[in-house]
Amino acid sequence: MKIMTCPMNGPRNISEFVYGGEVQEMPDPNNCSDREWAEYVFYSDNAIQVVREWWMHSASSYWFIAERHTGSDEILKTYPSTELFKERVEFAAKATGQTS
Amino acid sequence: MPFSLLKYGLSGDYPFEKHPDLPQPTKLKKHYDVVIIGGGGHGVAIAYYLAKYHGITNVAILEKGYLGGGNTARNTAVIRSNYLTSEGVKFYSESVKMFKKLSNEFDFNIMYSQRGQLTLAHTDAAIRGFRQRAEVNKHFGGRTELIGAKEIKELVPTLNMNPGHLPVLAGLWHMDGATARHDAVAWGYAKGATQRGVELHQLTEVTGINIVNGKVTGVETSKGTVECGSAVQAVAGHSSLLAAKAGFRLPITTYPLQAMVTQPVKPFLDQMVSSSALHCYVQQTGRGEIVFGGGSDPYPLYNTRSTLELKESLLASAIEMFPFMANLRMLRQWAGITDMTADYSPIMGLSPVENYYLDAGWGTWGFKATPICGKTMAELIASGGKVPELIAPFAMDRFDEFRQVNEMGATAASH
């Protein structure tokens, strides 16, 4: 059984967690090009190295950050997302001009 | 016969060495017209069709390990064309047609076995999806029907009709579904290619891609530098690592995919049976072993380890489907690392580097595409970059334009 340490719930079976993708800088959706947005959504270095990732503990719906090696699967560190994000990120979509 | 056997037994040399299927490796030449990176089924198929249809034989296949030792040796050999999109069905149907003729073409038995594939629906939504897949498949000449619970019971009497408390409501019955011996496919192509003059260099790793003015000019290998007119990468789970050497990123994430096999039992199952709700597919090999597998691992990793979590969940689902399997012993388990795309369709065609071509994003479903991918990629390379119509929808830039070819529902647990 592989164990992951949740910053809120402590060490738990990895099957209780859901992988949420690499932590990446989001381009401004209102001003970036389609190509930049595609780069953010689909493309990845996908290298063998330590990667900073989003994970969620399913039972408590708690999202946090993990640093994990994509070759050895070693989890080096887990910590609350507030360590990376000091303020709330707003996702307001651009007004499309459509009503409804 | 007994005398010749006795003679071989007493003589010092090994009988097969005089007639090797594959020519002995030679030294790398300074220049090749085409360098193929990766000696899996895809790489050797490209080489075979380059030589056979385009007369291009100054070709080197560079393989860091052994011929067909990657995912080609690890897959569960499901061949089928019952996908969802017209682009997908058109492409995979061609591959199924080519597979049927391969044993004859190679004069070498790839043990093609057309046994039919049955996918189970446990919800009304799944039935709607299956109806659409059956129609698209028929439209392009495939043999696929939506069948009811009664017919399923007749077809597969050993199946539990209420696995995991998910009643079997209907099924997608794909009569063209088949399996073949994956190693034999790689050997057949490799033999055909090398007999026509192509060189296969095993234990030769590509460590760098040389690019001048945006155009590939050669590759660095563990055995020295090689110049080339053009190059193609067909390295499955390692696709992003190779692309990084050529200076670009891919819309690919690498995940392990695990499978396992039981001890052999008497023949009881002709068909391949899968359930996407249970994340499991089950089939019996010609030797009687039961092969079963499911979806990819839940998070990305470059590692072929097996996990207890996946074993537990896969075994639970397989036993729900065929309860008597609870009495069997597991024989082997293994994993491969697969290059997954967001839409569960491959990436074939041009790359940002001129004369450098992509055969990637095959994830958990690329074995069945080996013949048609090899043939169309050879056409692309021989024409100097004119993309064949059949593979145009699978260009990498579909992601930049948000026109994905979505095959997730038709792929996830059936490959």
Ligand SMILES: Cc1cc2nc3c(=O)[nH]c(=O)nc-3n(C[C@H](O)[C@H](O)[C@H](O)COP(=O)(O)OP(=O)(O)OC[C@H]3O[C@@H](n4cnc5c(N)ncnc54)[C@H](O)[C@@H]3O)c2cc1C
């Ligand atoms: C468990 C499992 C089950 C599967 N089941 C099915 C199935 O039922 N049906 C189906 O259609 N598909 C299935 N697949 C997917 C299928 O196996 C692959 O998509 C397919 O084999 C890819 O073929 P390939 O030749 O591109 O890759 P591979 O056979 O992996 O060949 C790539 C080769 O490239 C080499 N290589 C990598 N890096 C370098 C380098 N730097 N230099 C030189 N060589 C390099 C590797 O050593 C390898 O031999 C399954 C995969 C797995 C893992």
